[in-house]
Amino acid sequence: MRFQTPLVSGRLIRRYKRFLADIRLDDGREVTAHCPNPGAMSGLKDEGMRVWLEPNDDPKKKLKFGWRLVEHETGHFTCVDTAVPNRAVKAALEAGQVAELSRYRRVRPEVGYGQNSRVDFLLSQDGLPDAYVEVKSVTLCRQGDLAEFPDSVTLRGARHLADLSAMVAAGHRAVMLYLVQRTDCGRLKIAADLDPAYARAYDAARRAGVQMICYDTKIDPLGVTLGLALPVDEKPQSGPPSGNFASN
Template identity: 65%
Template sequence: MRFPTPLIPARLLRRYKRFLADVIPETGPDAGQEVTVHCPNPGAMLGLAEPGARIWIAPTPDPKRKLPYGWRLVELPGGHCAGIDTGLTNRVVAEALAARTIPTLSAYAHIRPEARYGARSRVDFLLSGPDLPDAYVEVKSVTLRRNGDCAEFPDCVTARGARHLADLTQMVAEGHRAVMLYVVQRDDCARLRMAEDLDPAYARAFEAARAAGVEMLCHGTRIDPTGITLAGPLPVEQAPARAQS
């Protein structure tokens, strides 16, 4: 997925109210001036919103939008990068599904986004094909990294995420394939585990869903200021065994 307009480097001053950030663009018509931009990420963004960080913003093409830019990337140590726009993750996955570059899902020819399923949810993608069970695919954007090369999910409590796991478990019970696809939107990670200390309920729901047959997949990404593409699969770690009382 290529960004439709060239990104502009900027320095982050502060992120606040979840969806707002004050920045100073380095180039462009607002270079050197403080501007408020849209932050398209409802999560905690731990380690990604430090004042002084170099980030990349996109001009807003719609003149009806109140804010002139949207935050897209943040630079990381060692020349790495992270994508902070959770709304782009499904576009990246949609391109990969269409190109059949996700090995475990490459046999499916028909891709339907935002299909209704479960009690009150929409699945990100419903895949179908001749002589294949329908595959219900939920996508989650992962940006948290605290230790070594391990990405973690979630970065804050997500009751909605746990509900999606329950919905996928129900699809398995009905005889369908159900896939939770975690997309690591940073290029400095080599594996994924659940952040049990940040959301114990989600971690329990994850293990229950995996035990019930929900497929847990993870893919990395290739990220630079020109765009984001899905990279190869990453291993999803099992939760450590709990001591029996």
């Protein structure tokens, strides 16, 4: 997935009101950009961080810049745009680049299912069970090369796990695909300390037969593409199961 407009760089002044960020561009201008990530963004919103913005000239958009990347001092990148994973995964699915799902040829995005949810992708192929695929963006890294999800409480994420479990019970295939939008991570685990309910839902979904897979990404100011499969921590992510998913 390539960015539609060449990105410009600057330094972050502040991120505020969840969806706004002030940046001082390299040419000295101070601009306000749309922040396409309502999450905690831990470690990604510190003053002075080098960031990359996508300009636009759309008259319907009030803000003329969208925040896309953080460039770390190590030279690694993180994509902060939560809309990018579905676009990158869609391209990869259609090209057969997700090894676990490469036999499917029909890819339908945003199909209604479960408890008033819409699955990110419904895959179908003659002779195979339908595959319900949810995609989650992973940007949290608190130690070493360990990516973690979620970075804050996500009742919606827990509900998606319950919906996927219901699809397995109905005879379908269900996959949770975690896309690590960082270039400095080599494995994934669930951040049970940040959201114990999600960790319990994760364990229950895995026992129910939901397949958990993870891929990293190749990121630079030109675009974001699917990278390599990463290992997912298979140890129980929570304490003794309660038998219940998060209710909402």
